[in-house]
Structures are given as C-alpha cells and as structure tokens.
Amino acid sequence: xxxxxxxxxxxxxxxxxxxxxxxxxxxxxxxxxxxxxxxxxxxxxxxxxxxxxxxxxxxxxxxxxxxxxxxxxxxxxxxxxxxxxxxxxxxxxxxxxxxxxxxxxxxxxxxxxxxxxxxxxxxxxxxxxxxxxxxxxxxxxxxxxxxxxxxxxxxxxxxxxxxxxxxxxxxxxxxxxxxxxxxxxxxxxxxxxxxxxxxxxxxxxxxxxxxxxxxxxxxxxxxxxxxxxxxxxxxxxxxxxxxxxxxxxxxxxxxxxxxxxxxxxxxxxxxxx
Amino acid sequence: xxxxxxxxxxxxxxxxxxxxxxxxxxxxxxxxxxxxxxxxxxxxxxxxxxxxxxxxxxxxxxxxxxxxxxxxxxxxxxxxxxxxxxxxxxxxxxxxxxxxxxxxxxxxxxxxxxxxxxxxxxxxxxxxxxxxxxxxxxxxxxxxxxxxxxxxxxxxxxxxxxxxxxxxxxxxxxxxxxxxxxxxxxxxxxxxxxxxxxxxxxxxxxxxxxxxxxxxxxxxxxxxxxxxxxxxxxxxxxxxxxxxxxxxxxxxxxxxxxxxxxxxxxxxxxxxxxxxxxxxxxxxxxxxxxxxxxxxxxxxxxxx
Amino acid sequence: xxxxxxxxxxxxxxxxxxxxxxxxxxxxxxxxxxxxxxxxxxxxxxxxxxxxxxxxxxxxxxxxxxxxxxxxxxxxxxxxxxxxxxxxxxxxxxxxxxxxxxxxxxxxxxxxxxxxxxxxxxxxxxxxxxxxxxxxxxxxxxxxxxxxxxxxxxxxxxxxxxxxxxxxxxxxxxxxxxxxxxxxxxxxxxxxxxxxxxxxxxxxxxxxxxxxxxxxxxxxxxxxxxxxxxxxxxxxxxxxxxxxxxxxxxxxxxxxxxxxxxxxxxxxxxxxxxxxxxxxxxxxxx
Numbered sequence: 001x002x003x004x005x006x007x008x009x010x011x012x013x014x015x016x017x018x019x020x021x022x023x024x025x026x027x028x029x030x031x032x033x034x035x036x037x038x039x040x041x042x043x044x045x046x047x048x049x050x051x052x053x054x055x056x057x058x059x060x061x062x063x064x065x066x067x068x069x070x071x072x073x074x075x076x077x078x079x080x081x082x083x084x085x086x087x088x089x090x091x092x093x094x095x096x097x098x099x100x101x102x103x104x105x106x107x108x109x110x111x112x113x114x115x116x117x118x119x120x121x122x123x124x125x126x127x128x129x130x131x132x133x134x135x136x137x138x139x140x141x142x143x144x145x146x147x148x149x150x151x152x153x154x155x156x157x158x159x160x161x162x163x164x165x166x167x168x169x170x171x172x173x174x175x176x177x178x179x180x181x182x183x184x185x186x187x188x189x190x191x192x193x194x195x196x197x198x199x200x201x202x203x204x205x206x207x208x209x210x211x212x213x214x215x216x217x218x219x220x221x222x223x224x225x226x227x228x229x230x231x232x233x234x235x236x237x238x239x240x241x242x243x244x245x246x247x248x249x250x251x252x253x254x255x256x257x258x259x260x261x262x263x264x265x266x267x268x269x270x271x272x273x
Numbered sequence: 274x275x276x277x278x279x280x281x282x283x284x285x286x287x288x289x290x291x292x293x294x295x296x297x298x299x300x301x302x303x304x305x306x307x308x309x310x311x312x313x314x315x316x317x318x319x320x321x322x323x324x325x326x327x328x329x330x331x332x333x334x335x336x337x338x339x340x341x342x343x344x345x346x347x348x349x350x351x352x353x354x355x356x357x358x359x360x361x362x363x364x365x366x367x368x369x370x371x372x373x374x375x376x377x378x379x380x381x382x383x384x385x386x387x388x389x390x391x392x393x394x395x396x397x398x399x400x401x402x403x404x405x406x407x408x409x410x411x412x413x414x415x416x417x418x419x420x421x422x423x424x425x426x427x428x429x430x431x432x433x434x435x436x437x438x439x440x441x442x443x444x445x446x447x448x449x450x451x452x453x454x455x456x457x458x459x460x461x462x463x464x465x466x467x468x469x470x471x472x473x474x475x476x477x478x479x480x481x482x483x484x485x486x487x488x489x490x491x492x493x494x495x496x497x498x499x500x501x502x503x504x505x506x507x508x509x510x511x512x513x514x515x516x517x518x519x520x521x522x523x524x525x526x527x528x529x530x531x532x533x534x535x536x537x538x539x540x541x542x543x544x545x546x547x548x549x550x551x552x553x554x555x556x557x558x559x560x561x562x563x564x565x566x567x568x569x570x571x572x573x574x575x576x577x
Numbered sequence: 578x579x580x581x582x583x584x585x586x587x588x589x590x591x592x593x594x595x596x597x598x599x600x601x602x603x604x605x606x607x608x609x610x611x612x613x614x615x616x617x618x619x620x621x622x623x624x625x626x627x628x629x630x631x632x633x634x635x636x637x638x639x640x641x642x643x644x645x646x647x648x649x650x651x652x653x654x655x656x657x658x659x660x661x662x663x664x665x666x667x668x669x670x671x672x673x674x675x676x677x678x679x680x681x682x683x684x685x686x687x688x689x690x691x692x693x694x695x696x697x698x699x700x701x702x703x704x705x706x707x708x709x710x711x712x713x714x715x716x717x718x719x720x721x722x723x724x725x726x727x728x729x730x731x732x733x734x735x736x737x738x739x740x741x742x743x744x745x746x747x748x749x750x751x752x753x754x755x756x757x758x759x760x761x762x763x764x765x766x767x768x769x770x771x772x773x774x775x776x777x778x779x780x781x782x783x784x785x786x787x788x789x790x791x792x793x794x795x796x797x798x799x800x801x802x803x804x805x806x807x808x809x810x811x812x813x814x815x816x817x818x819x820x821x822x823x824x825x826x827x828x829x830x831x832x833x834x835x836x837x838x839x840x841x842x843x844x845x846x847x848x849x850x851x852x853x854x855x856x857x858x859x860x861x862x863x
Binding site: 392543 | 587588590591594595597598599600601602604605606608609611612615616619663664667668670671672674675680681683684687688689690691693694695696697698699701702704705706725728729732756757758761782783785786787788789792793796813816817820821828831832835838839842843846850
C-alpha cells in the first residue's frame with residue numbers, strides 16, 4: 001500500500017529541522033481523564049519532541065481537544081474533572097504535587113477555536129499577559145515586547161497604525177493572529193492550538209498555516225484539527241484519536257501514506273468521520 | 274378573518290394603551306398639583322433650607338440633600354457587597370450552594386420595607402447609638418462624626434438602605450456576568466491568570482451592565498420611603514454629619530402629606546414628589562439603557 | 578526570569594479576593610438572619626387568637642388585635658388585583674403578540690418606567706385622582722394605588738411567559754383554522770396560565786407589604802370597616818402607626834403584624850417557586 005491516501009505537499013527535506021532524539025518536550029504516560037463519572041480519555045501515552053508540529057486528528061467528540069487541554073491544565077476550571085496518569089513537560093509531571101498552575105500556563109500557551117480577544121485595544125490585548133505576569137519593567141520594554149509579538153504573529157504591518165483601536169474592529173482572521181501574538185507575548189515554550197483556523201476563510205487559514213510553519217523553529221506546537229489536509233500540510237507528526245483513545249501516532253508522511261491501523265485508514269479514506 | 278384579527282388587536286391594544294395612559298397621567302397629575310408651588314417659589318424652592326409650614330416658608334434643599342446623601346452612602350456600602358455576592362454565586366461557589374444562596378438573596382428583596390423599618394427602629398438604631406457613643410473623641414471632632422449620639426440619623430438610614438439595595442444590584446450583576454462568554458475567562462487563564470485576574474477580565478467585559486446594576490440599586494435607594502423615615506430622624510437640616518438626624522424627599526411627603534392643611538403646603542409636597550419622580554425616572558432609564566446596551570453587545574462580540 | 582517570585586503576591590491577592598467575595602455573602606446574610614430572628618421571636622409572643630379576631634383597643638388599653646387590618650389588607654389586595662389583572666395580563670398578551678411594533682416598545686418602556694416609580698409617588702397620584710375629588714380617604718383609592726403598582730409586574734411576567742410557550746402550539750392551532758385571537762386565547766394563554774397565576778400571586782405578595790401608597794389613600798381606620806368608600810386599616814399602615822407610637826403593647830403588636838407580613842411573603846415565594854419547578858418538570862418530560 002504505497003499509494004498516498006491523501007496528497008501530501010511537503011516542503012523540501014533540507015529545510016526541515018532535525019529532531020534531537022532523547023530530549024522529550026512532552027511525555028504523556030497512561031493518561032486517563034474523567035468528567036465526573038464519565039471517562040473522556042482512556043490510557044493515552046504519547047511522546048512529543050521539541051520544535052516539531054504535532055497534529056491531533058480524529059472525528060468530532062473523539063477527545064482530541066480534551067486531551068489538548070490536559071496539557072496546560074485548562075480542564076481544571078471544569079468542576080468534576082479528574083486525571084489519572086502523568087503529563088510530563090520538560091521532565092516534570094504537571095499534575096504533580098505543588099505544581100504552580102499559573103506558571104505552567106505561561107509556559108504552555110493556548111490559542112482557541114473561536115478568536116477571543118478582550119474588549120480592549122490591540123496593544124492592550126497583547127500587553128495583558130505581560131502585565132499580569134510582571135514581565136516588562138518599563139513602558140518602553142512593554143512596547144518593545146508587544147511589537148515583537150505582533151511581528152512574530154505576522155500581523156504587525158496591518159496593525160502598527162492602529163495599536164490603540166479596539167481589537168474587535170478587526171476581521172476574524174486578524175483577530176486570530178492577534179490572539180496568537182497575545183499568546184506568544186509571554187514567551188511560552190509550547191503552543192497549543194485548538195482548531196485555530198476552523199472559523200476562518202481559506203485565505204486567512206493559509207496565513208495561519210504559514211505562520212505555524214514559521215513558528216516551528218522557536219516553539220513546540222500541537223495543533224488540533226478536523227481538517228486532514230491541514231494536518232498533512234502543516235505537521236511533522238500526527239496522532240489519530242478515536243472515542244477517547246489514541247489509535248495511532250507517527251510521522252505525518254507515514255500516517256497519511258501507510259497507516260498501520262485499519263481504523264486510521266478508514267478515517268483517512270473517509271469511510272467514517 | 275382579517276377584520277376579526279384587527280378587532281382582536283384593537284381590543285387588547287386598548288388595555289395596553291391604558292398602561293401607557295397611566296404613566297403619562299401620573300406625570301401630568303404631579304405637574305398639575307405642584308403648579309402652585311412652582312409658580313410661587315420657582316427654583317429658589319430647591320436652594321432654600323427653611324421648611325416652615327406654619328409661616329408658609331418652603332425650602333426643599335434639606336430633602337434633596339438628605340435623599341442624595343443617604344442614597345450615595347447606601348450605594349457606597351452596598352455595591353462592593355452586592356458585586357462580591359454576584360461574583361461568588363456565579364463564579365466561585367460550589368454548584369450545590371448556588372440555588373439556596375440565590376433564594377436567600379431574593380428573600381432579602383422580598384421583605385416589606387415596613388419590616389425593615391420596624392427592625393431599624395428597635396434593633397439597628399440602638400446598635401448605631403452604641404457605635405456612635407463608642408466613637409473616639411478624636412473622630413468626633415470631624416464634621417463627619419459630629420453631634421450627639423442619637424442613633425437615628427444618616428448612618429442608620431444609609432445602613433438600612435444598603436441592606437435593601439444589595440439584592441437588587443446583586444441579582445442584575447449576576448445575570449450580567451452569566452452573559453460573559455466563557456472564552457473570555459479561558460483566554461485569561463491560558464495566559465497564566467490567577468482566579469482573581471480571570472474574573473476581573475470577565476467583569477471588565479461586563480462593565481457596562483455592572484454599572485447599570487449599580488445604578489438600579491441607586492434608583493431603589495432614592496425611592497425608598499418607610500424604612501428611611503423610621504430611622505433617619507426626620508429633621509429638615511442640611512448636615513455633613515453621619516450622626517445628625519436629617520430628612521429625605523420621600524420621608525417628608527410620607528409624614529406631612531396628611532397634615533398639609535392649605536393648598537400651598539400640599540402643592541409644595543407634591544412638587545417634591547414630582548422631582549422625585551423625575552430623578553428616579555432618569556436614573557432607572559439610564560440603568561436600563563446600560564443593561565440593554567450590554568445585552569446587545571454580547572452576541573455581536575461572540576460572532577467575530 | 579524567576580517566575581516563582583512574582584507569582585506569590587498575585588496568588589495571595591487572588592485568595593484574598595475569593596475570601597472577600599465569600600465574606601460579602603456572609604455580610605448580606607447576617608441582616609437577613611437578624612431580621613428573621615427578631616420578627617419571629619418578637620412577633621410570635623403576641624400572635625394569638627385575639628390578634629386575628631379582635632379590633633384594636635383605644636389608646637392605652639392593653640389587648641386587642643388586628644382583625645380590621647388583616648381584613649383591610651385582604652380587601653385592598655383584592656381590589657388591586659381586580660384592577661391590575663385585566664390590564665396587566667391583556668397588556669402582556671399584546672406585548673408578546675405584537676412584539677416588534679413601535680407601540681409595543683412604547684408600552685414596554687412605560688411598564689418598566691412604572692415599575693421604577695417610587696411607591697410614595699404613586700400614592701400622591703392616587704390621592705390627586707381618587708381622594709381629592711371626593712374629599713375623603715377610601716379603600717378604593719388605596720386599591721387603585723396598589724393596583725397601579727401591580728400592573729407592570731403582571732404585564733412583564735405575562736409577556737415573558739407567553740414567549741416561552743413553544744411556537745409549535747401556536748402553529749398547531751393556526752393550522753387547524755383558528756383565528757389569531759382564538760389561537761392566543763384558547764391555546765397560548767391556557768398554556769402559560771400556571772406561570773401567569775404565579776406571577777399574579779407574587780405581585781400580590783409584593784403589594785400586600787406596601788405602606789407608603791396607602792398612607793394617604795386608604796389612610797387607616799381604628800374600627801372594622803368593609804366599605805369601599807371609607808378609609809380602611811391595613812396591616813402595613815397599622816404596623817407603622819404602632820411602631821412610631823410610645824406604647825409597649827402596640828410595639829409588640831407591630832412585631833406580630835410584621836410576622837404576618839413576612840409569613841405571607843414567604844409562603845407566596847415558596848409556593849411560586851414550587852409551581853415553577855413543577856411546570857419545568859412537566860415541560861421537561863414532554
């Protein structure tokens with residue numbers, strides 16, 4: 001079975017960064033997650049290297065977003081949420097005793113499905129994380145960091161003349177890139193993206209995908225997507241989830257051309273979804 | 274069929290029109306009855322402080338002073354408490370406590386004001402008198418705390434009004450906080466916010482509605498009559514002191530209306546009622562406008 | 578960058594904030610507990626059969642009760658309902674049926690405005706309209722004042738309840754050939770009726786506790802009276818005059834009257850809550 005199941009446009013191999021083996025960024029060990037009595041995630045184990053883009057794919061309701069949210073403990077705010085197993089980031093279990101959740105969330109940034117800028121100016125949105133975490137000691141440092149983040153998110157040219165206008169006056173795609181800038185401002189190591197382009201038109205989607213490719217050099221990115229072509233375009237590794245379990249995980253090329261599990265193949269060829 | 278529907282619409286419309294008519298009639302009747310006093314005294318009515326019905330001198334400044342002072346004092350005490358309750362019930366408390374707490378705050382709103390007044394006279398006033406006697410001499414020197422410790426006065430009125438205002442502001446603030454999309458708080462948490470900071474982000478989003486809730490409480494305090502008149506001392510004087518017995522617009526109307534023997538006296542009291550009507554109209558209108566603006570904004574923000 | 582150092586004061590602030598919110602809840606419940614405690618403990622002492630069966634004794638003589646006041650309150654609220662229920666319910670029907678029209682918006686605005694008018698001002702209005710022309714206080718004037726207060730409450734709850742009735746019911750009626758009038762009156766209103774009645778009961782409980790609008794409309798009466806055109810006593814006004822009087826005995830009776838008032842409010846609130854919960858359960862089962 002060597003025919004590709006999905007056309008996989010890949011950048012030339014020489015420009016892809018090499019993996020550093022033996023240095024895991026995220027190491028999840030037999031994770032199960034419960035909403036009260038209901039089990040949403042079953043015995044998931046996955047190892048993610050630094051500076052790669054990993055895509056989580058699967059049909060809706062399969063638990064990929066839930067799993068993403070366990071990585072920065074966003075599920076903590078839901079009453080009745082319970083975790084079994086370990087999620088180690090840079091060697092330390094984030095669900096261990098005495099873990100500072102606030103500091104964790106600074107290190108592991110998140111971008112949401114529907115862009116959710118605060119009802120403030122563009123500048124104030126990006127500065128928010130910097131302010132609450134006391135990350136800038138002077139006004140000029142703050143302004144500098146905001147500019148840096150907006151440039152990283154490839155939106156600086158569009159907003160540099162309207163930094164103090166309301167963030168809500170921008171288009172959906174611009175707002176999402178603003179949210180990415182906001183997340184990047186606090187200098188996370190890992191960026192979690194929960195279907196970041198699902199509410200956007202194709203052109204805006206393309207810009208986000210280009211952005212992800214550019215960010216890979218400096219960040220470890222995990223992106224949840226229901227769009228298989230997007231996963232194929234953007235990620236180095238892909239994990240396929242189904243009904244709360246991790247079915248298959250491996251290099252994107254392999255998953256899309258020669259998956260080991262029949263379930264994976266069925267999903268990719270559209271037999272269910 | 275068409276004409277029958279029209280008949281239906283007209284006949285029930287007549288009842289709705291009656292509602293409209295009543296409100297306009299209130300305005301007209303108040304204006305009509307106060308015309309005598311308005312003509313006689315003009316704007317000086319609200320600048321003079323002498324209220325001497327026997328001599329025919331009517332200066333209403335003490336009443337508007339008393340109303341504004343007591344209401345603002347009540348607002349200052351009630352607002353933090355009401356917002357704290359709203360935040361606790363909607364964001365912080367365990368789900369099982371939510372319904373009972375809401376029920377209890379609604380109970381506070383349902384207690385008749387005469388019962389507040391009764392409790393005010395026999396329980397709160399002696400307590401305030403005690404507080405006033407315990408005030409150290411150094412504080413007594415300040416105009417804010419000057420005067421004999423009678424118990425009745427502005428402080429007692431402010432306190433009882435605050436208790437009455439809390440459930441109103443709190444329930445509207447709670448409703449307003451419910452409409453803030455969860456993603457706003459999630460965005461804050463994802464950036465490393467503490468609980469307080471995330472709730473603060475939600476409250477910022479809801480600020481228009483929260484101000485509306487506070488104004489609603491203000492409107493409530495402005496119009497309250499019975500509880501205030503039983504604890505404020507009913508003395509038409511303009512005083513900065515919390516200990517001094519003073520008078521409000523609604524209290525003077527309630528107390529002296531049946532004693533108004535001549536037309537001018539009555540007209541003066543009705544004029545006070547008219548101004549109270551206008552002030553509460555404006556405050557409540559503004560508050561409802563703010564809350565409505567907030568309700569309108571939310572869907573469009575989410576649809577980005 | 579040492580993140581640990583900066584996070585600690587923020588966390589303390591967050592914990593203090595949570596504590597402050599919990600404290601506010603306690604702070605609000607304290608006066609509630611206080612009031613209920615005093616009303617019950619003081620009131621229950623004077624609440625005996627005499628209280629309900631006898632009229633007040635002349636000044637200074639011990640004993641007597643509030644029979645005339647209780648009957649007065651019942652009649653006043655009955656009058657108020659007679660005025661407010663037709664106008665309020667039908668206005669509510671209009672507001673829900675013809676929602677988008679300018680007239681409906683004006684009426685809704687008027688209802689919300691009327692809701693916010695201080696009760697003393699409504700008393701002044703009722704005085705001018707129903708007392709002054711006839712030169713004496715009367716139960717009718719008092720009932721008018723209370724009725725005016727009830728109208729916006731009933732109108733708004735009726736409107737909201739009618740909007741909750743599923744559209745499928747209306748469409749079903751119209752599909753069977755009913756006119757709009759018939760569909761509304763024979764299908765929608767009966768469906769919303771339990772809620773409307775609950776709304777009326779709550780509004781009644783609210784006005785039963787009003788004092789200010791009665792001070793110069795129904796005024797008060799030391800004797801038993803059921804005449805519409807004469808002043809009549811009411812629990813609230815009676816409690817007021819007893820409270821500001823210098824007589825210990827009257828003070829005790831004031832507490833008893835307060836207990837009766839609070840009981841009425843409590844019973845109506847609980848009944849209303851149970852009724853809405855029951856309707857919600859029935860709806861949920863559909």
